[in-house]
Amino acid sequence: MRTRPLKVALLGCGVVGSEVARIMTAHAEDLAARIGAPVELAGVAVRRPGKVREGIDPALITTDPTALVKRGDIDVVVEVIGGIEPARGLITEAFAHGASVVSANKALLAKDGAALHAAAARYGRDLYYEAAVAGAIPLIRPLRESLAGDKVNRVLGIVNGTTNFILDKMDTTGAGYQEALDEATALGYAEADPTADVEGFDAAAKAAILAGIAFHTRVRLDDVYREGMTEVTSADFASARAMGCTIKLLAICERAADGGSVTARVHPAMLPLSHPLASVREAYNAVFVESEAAGRLMFYGPGAGGSPTASAVLGDLVAVCRNKLGEATGPGESAYTNLPVSAMGEVVTRYHISLDVADKPGVLAQVATVFAEHGVSIDTVRQQSRPDFQDTASDGGEASLVVVTHRAPDAALSGTVEALRGLDTVRGVASIMRVEGE
Ligand SMILES: NC(=O)c1ccc[n+]([C@@H]2O[C@H](COP(=O)([O-])OP(=O)(O)OC[C@H]3O[C@@H](n4cnc5c(N)ncnc54)[C@H](OP(=O)(O)O)[C@@H]3O)[C@@H](O)[C@H]2O)c1
Numbered sequence: 001m002r003t004r005p006l007k008v009a010l011l012g013c014g015v016v017g018s019e020v021a022r023i024m025t026a027h028a029e030d031l032a033a034r035i036g037a038p039v040e041l042a043g044v045a046v047r048r049p050g051k052v053r054e055g056i057d058p059a060l061i062t063t064d065p066t067a068l069v070k071r072g073d074i075d076v077v078v079e080v081i082g083g084i085e086p087a088r089g090l091i092t093e094a095f096a097h098g099a100s101v102v103s104a105n106k107a108l109l110a111k112d113g114a115a116l117h118a119a120a121a122r123y124g125r126d127l128y129y130e131a132a133v134a135g136a137i138p139l140i141r142p143l144r145e146s147l148a149g150d151k152v153n154r155v156l157g158i159v160n161g162t163t164n165f166i167l168d169k170m171d172t173t174g175a176g177y178q179e180a181l182d183e184a185t186a187l188g189y190a191e192a193d194p195t196a197d198v199e200g201f202d203a204a205a206k207a208a209i210l211a212g213i214a215f216h217t218r219v220r221l222d223d224v225y226r227e228g229m230t231e232v233t234s235a236d237f238a239s240a241r242a243m244g245c246t247i248k249l250l251a252i253c254e255r256a257a258d259g260g261s262v263t264a265r266v267h268p269a270m271l272p273l274s275h276p277l278a279s280v281r282e283a284y285n286a287v288f289v290e291s292e293a294a295g296r297l298m299f300y301g302p303g304a305g306g307s308p309t310a311s312a313v314l315g316d317l318v319a320v321c322r323n324k325l326g327e328a329t330g331p332g333e334s335a336y337t338n339l340p341v342s343a344m345g346e347v348v349t350r351y352h353i354s355l356d357v358a359d360k361p362g363v364l365a366q367v368a369t370v371f372a373e374h375g376v377s378i379d380t381v382r383q384q385s386r387p388d389f390q391d392t393a394s395d396g397g398e399a400s401l402v403v404v405t406h407r408a409p410d411a412a413l414s415g416t417v418e419a420l421r422g423l424d425t426v427r428g429v430a431s432i433m434r435v436e437g438e
Contacts (some may be wrong), residue, residue, distance in 0.1 A: 008024070009306070018054075035275055066089075130312040163197055250282070283303070357401045
């Protein structure tokens with residue numbers, strides 16, 4: 001074994017970084033044996049130098065991450081600061097000054113992955129980011145390496161633990177969105193400002209990364225269609241249960257049926273209880289991959305948290321250190337297929353639509369005609385009178401009409417809904433939800 005240690009600069013020592021440092025120290029001998037050389041923490045960049053950081057030599061702490069990455073003797077930079085800047089500039093400087101990089105930064109990878117990969121390739125360095133998607137779950141490396149000989153057609157994932165916790169609570173306890181969010185906040189699953197999670201921004205960043213890797217093409221954050229889950233109601237869960245489904249916030253990356261394009265999207269969707277993702281409870285993450293030769297694969301585990309995320313970071317650190325010793329680099333960006341990313345309107349899926357309609361003869365036929373005119377074929381219709389909406393002064397009471405469609409393009413469904421809103425007999429469109437996983 002080489003005795004001269006590989007030097008690691010840790011940028012950030014928060015939830016993830018502190019665990020990376022702890023595991024590096026606690027498992028130093030095992031890591032050295034697995035890598036073939038000891039790894040040494042050479043510096044730790046933080047914002048608040050005065051903060052007590054257990055187990056970290058205060059002499060290693062610096063508030064000047066730029067100076068740390070420019071030292072010239074650093075072999076690997078571990079970036080766990082998060083956000084776009086200064087992380088982006090620091091990673092680029094790291095490459096220029098001889099270091100490979102391990103990052104957990106999904107926001108940056110989704111926004112600027114192509115440029116960062118190009119910089120890594122230019123300097124002959126590694127850029128690894130297993131922790132950026134679904135925390136501890138091995139997913140990037142299986143897609144990049146284990147499935148490199150296969151053809152992935154679809155990736156369907158629960159990649160945000162906060163929203164899965166909230167939806168699971170709504171499903172199992174009957175709680176409303178706000179009540180479930182309050183519980184998630186109290187338990188530390190949701191941040192004080194939960195926007196990034198509940199509006200699907202976090203999942204969209206992960207969808208962009210996953211789609212790019214799965215389909216060997218570039219998928220930017222802006223290419224990902226995104227809908228949050230704040231509008232999901234208890235009534236939606238009741239409708240889902242009536243169909244033998246639950247509701248999950250899904251990141252869905254698909255290759256079009258003709259193979260000529262891909263799509264990436266994040267939105268709440270009804271999912272049959274028989275689907276493996278339906279049983280993913282609480283704050284767990286899981287990703288379901290469908291590929292041509294391997295078939296259906298499921299990756300499951302903790303998608304966040306200091307120690308689970310640090311596990312993925314350490315795995316990357318070992319891989320990158322091994323590459324360094326072998327004077328090689330691992331796989332870089334693979335975007336050779338150059339497949340275009342289609343707009344949401346071209347996505348083909350099924351829909352569950354809940355309408356409030358006038359309870360009188362002929363309404364069902366009128367609604368069915370609108371669907372037919374837009375080329376959306378109806379699978380089932382369920383009509384129910386609503387005695388709470390008796391309106392004797394006008395044209396009778398109100399009924400709720402639940403329509404489940406066969407597969408249709410999203411644009412066709414949008415056109416249908418717009419036309420339905422224009423009908424006198426349709427009092428309102430109570431909810432529209434896509435049905436996935438069949
Ligand atoms: N937390 C998770 O469960 C999780 C899961 C997967 C991926 N990630 C990703 O991991 C990364 C880190 O997340 P985290 O939860 O560990 O964040 P965090 O707890 O907020 O830690 C951020 C660290 O960066 C330091 N920092 C911030 N700005 C800095 C600057 N300008 N210069 C130097 N240091 C700076 C902070 O210093 P101070 O300590 O002095 O404040 C802190 O140590 C993010 O990209 C995140 O998306 C996190």
